[in-house]
Amino acid sequence: MAHSAEPRPLRARRPARGLSGTHRVPGDKSISHRALMFGALAVGTTEITGLLEGEDVLRTAAAMRQLGATVEQLGPGAWRVAGRGVGGLTEPADVLDMGNSGTAARLLCGLLAGHPLFAVMTGDASLRRRPMLRVTQPLAATGASFWTREGGRLPLAVRGAADPLPLEYRLPVASAQVKSACLLAGLCARGTTRITEPEPTRDHTENMLRHFGATVRVADTPQGRVIELEGQPELAAAPILVPGDPSSAAFLLAAALLVPGSAVTVANVGLNPLRTGLFATLREMGARLTVTNARTEGGEPVGDLTAEYGPLQGVEVPPGRAPSMIDEYPILAVLAAAAHGETRMRGLAELRVKESDRLSATAAMLAANGLSARIEGDDLIVGGTGGELPGGGTVATHMDHRLAMSALVMGLASQRPVAVDDAGFIETSFPGFAALMNSLAGEPAIAAA
Numbered sequence: 001m002a003h004s005a006e007p008r009p010l011r012a013r014r015p016a017r018g019l020s021g022t023h024r025v026p027g028d029k030s031i032s033h034r035a036l037m038f039g040a041l042a043v044g045t046t047e048i049t050g051l052l053e054g055e056d057v058l059r060t061a062a063a064m065r066q067l068g069a070t071v072e073q074l075g076p077g078a079w080r081v082a083g084r085g086v087g088g089l090t091e092p093a094d095v096l097d098m099g100n101s102g103t104a105a106r107l108l109c110g111l112l113a114g115h116p117l118f119a120v121m122t123g124d125a126s127l128r129r130r131p132m133l134r135v136t137q138p139l140a141a142t143g144a145s146f147w148t149r150e151g152g153r154l155p156l157a158v159r160g161a162a163d164p165l166p167l168e169y170r171l172p173v174a175s176a177q178v179k180s181a182c183l184l185a186g187l188c189a190r191g192t193t194r195i196t197e198p199e200p201t202r203d204h205t206e207n208m209l210r211h212f213g214a215t216v217r218v219a220d221t222p223q224g225r226v227i228e229l230e231g232q233p234e235l236a237a238a239p240i241l242v243p244g245d246p247s248s249a250a251f252l253l254a255a256a257l258l259v260p261g262s263a264v265t266v267a268n269v270g271l272n273p274l275r276t277g278l279f280a281t282l283r284e285m286g287a288r289l290t291v292t293n294a295r296t297e298g299g300e301p302v303g304d305l306t307a308e309y310g311p312l313q314g315v316e317v318p319p320g321r322a323p324s325m326i327d328e329y330p331i332l333a334v335l336a337a338a339a340h341g342e343t344r345m346r347g348l349a350e351l352r353v354k355e356s357d358r359l360s361a362t363a364a365m366l367a368a369n370g371l372s373a374r375i376e377g378d379d380l381i382v383g384g385t386g387g388e389l390p391g392g393g394t395v396a397t398h399m400d401h402r403l404a405m406s407a408l409v410m411g412l413a414s415q416r417p418v419a420v421d422d423a424g425f426i427e428t429s430f431p432g433f434a435a436l437m438n439s440l441a442g443e444p445a446i447a448a449a
């Protein structure tokens with residue numbers, strides 16, 4: 001299932017003409033993971049359309065099978081999950097390997113905490129470096145027991161609670177993964193689970209739980225957003241339509257903004273307001289970015305996004321916006337490097353615990369290509385060239401798909417090609433990325449290095 005262990009170096013160069021056309025990107029990764037997990041907990045058969053068939057989501061599909069659900073692929077993006085009901089997952093016979101996926105690992109901890117079973121979970125070298133105490137600590141209050149490696153890292157073992165207690169928890173960091181893990185455990189608990197988040201984070205879990213018939217109440221209070229879930233609902237299987245991933249669309253739109261003469265439309269992009277911080281920032285930067293055909297599909301706002309090449313202005317991105325664009329900072333940094341003036345992105349501590357330390361790796365990506373970037377505390381400051389990007393460097397991607405894609409987009413817009421040491425991890429979230437970018441360019445601008 002995982003891509004080959006051999007590193008796959010790629011190089012991107014500037015195409016002869018601007019990028020063009022109307023394109024689609026693969027399904028939303030956050031919604032895809034949840035569709036498989038909630039489908040496995042529902043009574044009946046959930047039909048999913050537009051599922052992201054990236055490695056991260058395929059790890060979730062495999063884990064759900066190991067836990068007793070029937071998960072089948074019917075055709076491209078079309079999947080069917082026969083669920084076991086809340087509390088009905090069965091003990092896995094072997095280790096659950098979540099690959100490169102923080103979302104899969106953390107949400108699964110919540111699911112496992114609520115089931116009276118024993119399980120062991122691991123991941124690849126990147127995931128085994130990422131903090132898991134942020135979920136295991138609150139989840140222990142359900143009555144589940146977790147054993148982790150030193151420092152709260154994977155591999156971990158869990159014995160789920162026989163009669164899980166509902167959690168009352170205030171998130172110390174803005175994290176949809178932690179929130180979702182707590183809510184998933186709360187599904188199996190008797191009574192009301194109450195989670196308070198200091199700042200709103202993506203709410204796909206809340207939306208999809210409602211879609212399956214759970215009672216979820218959300219209130220904005222002076223202390224933050226409070227989410228209440230009534231435990232032990234009967235989740236009823238319901239069809240799910242997965243929109244295109246805005247975090248993937250970001251790379252096509254960024255390329256269009258950066259390569260002279262470009263105009264690109266990405267159709268059918270999810271526009272949940274808790275995911276669109278990058279698009280708000282780009283508008284502040286003066287980007288020519290428009291939404292057409294705005295509609296609601298499968299309970300999520302969706303639209304077609306068009307970006308046209310044009311000048312960008314440096315801005316200050318406030319820390320409160322981070323949750324709504326948390327995965328978009330590496331590509332925003334590339335855009336900022338081409339803007340007039342400086343861009344300061346504030347409050348990025350969470351970037352240090354992604355697939356790589358994205359804060360330092362993003363700064364290093366720019367520095368390797370003759371650009372100015374510095375880190376002050378938790379802020380990233382990028383000096384814009386006001387136009388030309390020099391390129392010419394090789395970027396270390398540290399098992400991080402977003403760094404690989406950001407660097408390749410930079411190469412499409414740079415005077416000299418940009419190489420990445422390993423593009424293999426792009427398969428985790430955006431299978432077919434290089435081929436799709438080349439179809440925008442009308443030539444093989446991204447190729448083996």
Ligand SMILES: O=C(O)C1=C[C@@H](OP(=O)(O)O)[C@@H](O)[C@H](O)C1
Nearest residue numbers: 030103174175176177178326327
């Ligand atoms: O809940 C989710 O689906 C995700 C939440 C975010 O992580 P955090 O919750 O750790 O911020 C994001 O970075 C990740 O790509 C997907």
Ligand SMILES: C=C(OP(=O)(O)O)C(=O)O
Nearest residue numbers: 100101102103104327354
């Ligand atoms: C942070 C990401 O994913 P995850 O946490 O699921 O590994 C991402 O896709 O950028």
